[in-house]
Amino acid sequence: MAREKKRRPTGRRSPLAAVALIGAGLMITGGIYAGASAAIAATDTQREVLAEVSVDDGEKLFQANCATCHGMNLEGTxxxxSLIGVGELATEFQLATGRMPMQMQGPQAPPKPPQFTQIEIESMAAFVQSVAPGPTYPADRILDGNGDVAHGAELFRINCAMCHNVAGAGGALTEGKYAPPLTEVSALHIYAAMVTGPQNMPVFGDMNLSAEDKRDIISALLFQQEAVAVGGFTLGSLGPVSEGLFIWIFGIGALVAATVWITAKSN
Incomplete structure (x- = not known):
């Protein structure tokens, strides 16, 4: 009689193979995690070193990122x-709001996420201030938001609302320019815009608006940022433009729809 050949069992694996695969997966995952953690730690260490900044650090950052357009000595190109006389307040504003460096030439530098850390920004601002001093940071009291809100709102309506909208929602200007919304702008940057006059913004010196006036305007804008819209939908706070568009689209649209429905029912 012919011997029966023994067939190897199919579809079964040794339990040790599964343990080995799991162990290998854990080792690979652990290695990747350790490498990533080391890289992050190295980056954090570099930032901690940079946290103790000096004017020299700011000069290196400026020369590497800004000198192409503004010159090695701030003389302009x-x-x-030129940034001579601009000061650290304007430098911090432009860098912290992402307006600088510009991505492309245009009518206006739009705000965008900043490309540098706050420490790096303050380092470059300190360098600019050391070369050619200009407007500097205000006292904390000016930015505390505890000024006269009613007086600040009145000053804002008189001096700022024609461009920024009475609700601070921003507005269009000529030649592709615009006044940006103030609904999320920090107190420091509101002050910096008033003092330094970036782009199309006029400069409001102490002869126009005193330090207390600026404090009141900042307080009014901060109050408005946190206020609840008691009237319902704000529609962008753009006034009759958005309200009229809403009426045309939804109001008249609803009337047309109702007319079609009544006509269909009668037929």
Whole structure:
């Protein structure tokens, strides 16, 4: 009689193989995690070193990122204006709001997420201030938001609402320019805009608006940022433009729909 050949069992694996696969997976995952943690720790260490900044650190950052347009000594070039006399307040504003460095030439530098850390920004601002001093940071009291809100709102309506809208929602200007919304702007940057006059913004010196007036305006805007819209939908706070558009689209649209429905029912 012919011997029966023994067939190897199919579809079964040794339990040790599963344990080995799990162990290998854990080792690989652990190695990747350890490598990523080391890289993050190295980055954090570099930032901690940079946290103890000096004017020299700011100069290196400026020369690497800004000198192409503004010159090695802030003298300006055909691609960018001089920064002599600009001061650290304007420098911090432009960098912290992401307006600088510009991505492309245009009517206006739009705000965007900043490309540098706050420490790096303050380092470059300190360097600019050391080369050619200009407007500097205000006292904490000016930014505390505890000024006269009613007086600040009145000053805002008189001096700012024609461009920024009475609700601070922003508005269009000429030649592709615009006044940005103030609904999320920090107190420091509101002050910096009033003092330094970035782009199309006029400069409000102490002869126009005193430090207390600026404090009141900042307090009014901060109050408005946190206020609840008691009237319902704000529609962007753009006034009759958005309200009229809403009426045309939804109001008249609802009337047309009702007319069609009544006509269909009668037929």
């Amino acid at each position: 055909p691609n960018g204006p």
